[in-house]
Amino acid sequence: MTITYVLMQNLKRNPLRTSLTVIAFALPMAVFVAAISFVVTLAELAAHNEEELRLGVHHKTTLTNGLPEGHRRKIEGLDPNRERLVAVCGMKWFGGRVPNEQNTLTSLAADADTFPIVYSDTSMQPEDIEAWNKDRQACVVGTTPADKYGWKVGDRLTLNSTVPPYLSLEFHVVKIISNKERANFFYFRRDYLVEALETAGASDARCNIFWVKCRNTASLRALQKDIDALFANSPDATKSEDENAFGANFTQAAGNIPGLMQAMAIVVVIIIGLVAGNTMMMSFRERMRELAVFKAIGFQSGRIFFIVISESILLALIGSLLGVLPMWGILSALPIARLVNFGPISGFTVSPVAVVGSICIALVVGVASGMWPAYRAMRLKTTDALRRVA
Numbered sequence: 001m002t003i004t005y006v007l008m009q010n011l012k013r014n015p016l017r018t019s020l021t022v023i024a025f026a027l028p029m030a031v032f033v034a035a036i037s038f039v040v041t042l043a044e045l046a047a048h049n050e051e052e053l054r055l056g057v058h059h060k061t062t063l064t065n066g067l068p069e070g071h072r073r074k075i076e077g078l079d080p081n082r083e084r085l086v087a088v089c090g091m092k093w094f095g096g097r098v099p100n101e102q103n104t105l106t107s108l109a110a111d112a113d114t115f116p117i118v119y120s121d122t123s124m125q126p127e128d129i130e131a132w133n134k135d136r137q138a139c140v141v142g143t144t145p146a147d148k149y150g151w152k153v154g155d156r157l158t159l160n161s162t163v164p165p166y167l168s169l170e171f172h173v174v175k176i177i178s179n180k181e182r183a184n185f186f187y188f189r190r191d192y193l194v195e196a197l198e199t200a201g202a203s204d205a206r207c208n209i210f211w212v213k214c215r216n217t218a219s220l221r222a223l224q225k226d227i228d229a230l231f232a233n234s235p236d237a238t239k240s241e242d243e244n245a246f247g248a249n250f251t252q253a254a255g256n257i258p259g260l261m262q263a264m265a266i267v268v269v270i271i272i273g274l275v276a277g278n279t280m281m282m283s284f285r286e287r288m289r290e291l292a293v294f295k296a297i298g299f300q301s302g303r304i305f306f307i308v309i310s311e312s313i314l315l316a317l318i319g320s321l322l323g324v325l326p327m328w329g330i331l332s333a334l335p336i337a338r339l340v341n342f343g344p345i346s347g348f349t350v351s352p353v354a355v356v357g358s359i360c361i362a363l364v365v366g367v368a369s370g371m372w373p374a375y376r377a378m379r380l381k382t383t384d385a386l387r388r389v390a
Contacts, residue, residue, distance in 0.1 A: 017279065022319045033323065036353065037353075040351040040354065085215065094108060110189065118213040123177070137189075142177045146176050153173050223240070305375070307377075324355055
């Protein structure tokens with residue numbers, strides 16, 4: 001009689017309870033994997049932003065108050081030899097919407113000359129930059145809106161602005177951004193927007209934000225202080241933030257998402273621990289006579305211990321895999337943009353970190369929940385056990 005045979009027979013002893021236990025493992029574990037994968041995605045985005053070394057400069061009071069166009073020249077004047085900054089790109093919110101659609105795109109008008117430099121993570125090639133510079137209606141589109149509306153390079157499209165004076169502008173797609181950190185965005189030339197505003201009699205050359213591309217982290221911190229000090233006593237005082245801090249202003253409005261996901265993961269672990277512990281204690285009580293018989297026919301105490309704890313670990317691993325694999329399939333098979341569209345995050349896939357974490361948790365929970373029943377089984381006296389269940 002092999003250990004494998006004994007384990008399989010024990011799992012089939014009460015199919016309903018085994019199935020419910022596995023499901024009770026699988027569902028929380030699927031939630032755990034999704035939650036941790038989302039947190040990992042946020043961490044990867046934060047790491048990417050740190051590498052890009054962009055400093056956002058906006059009005060001190062609110063982002064909706066624009067800054068004069070001249071602020072760009074003054075910021076550049078702080079480092080005329082370009083020892084600390086690479087380039088400055090002004091941006092203005094457009095809030096475009098596809099005609100007859102309700103969703104507003106994250107559409108921004110950017111300074112044409114410096115956009116490819118400041119946003120090098122759009123991976124614009126020389127031919128893309130040439131097309132961008134030649135065509136005032138040029139736009140650079142992330143994969144999320146491109147996939148949703150079927151846009152391709154060379155297509156022409158129209159967006160209706162959701163802010164006064166509610167312009168309707170036509171664009172020419174010159175680049176589809178493959179980088180996942182830029183997947184939700186739609187960029188076009190700010191000079192085209194300014195020209196359209198002048199035509200509509202609503203001339204406004206102010207920018208909502210200036211993005212400053214820095215040489216290194218030390219330069220970013222130094223420029224952050226210098227820029228705010230430069231405009232401190234002006235009507236257009238500024239607040240400078242690195243890209244992660246700027247993004248946090250929006251994510252915090254929806255609550256502490258990473259903290260919520262981590263708390264959810266902890267609750268999941270507690271739930272599966274209670275389920276596993278309860279199941280193993282019930283199984284031990286039901287099998288007391290069987291274990292006593294095993295001892296009577298010569299099974300060593302260590303082998304009895306191994307049988308009980310192996311069953312606990314096997315249940316935990318099966319439940320974990322049945323939670324992880326379907327979630328992996330769902331997030332891999334479905335278009336990620338339809339699952340999550342949260343700020344700069346266009347979606348996420350199951351992280352290997354979450355998979356490894358779920359397996360480790362299953363092992364720990366399996367061992368912890370099976371330890372006490374296994375210990376009691378190991379110390380079980382054959383005569384007492386047979387008398388108790390007779």
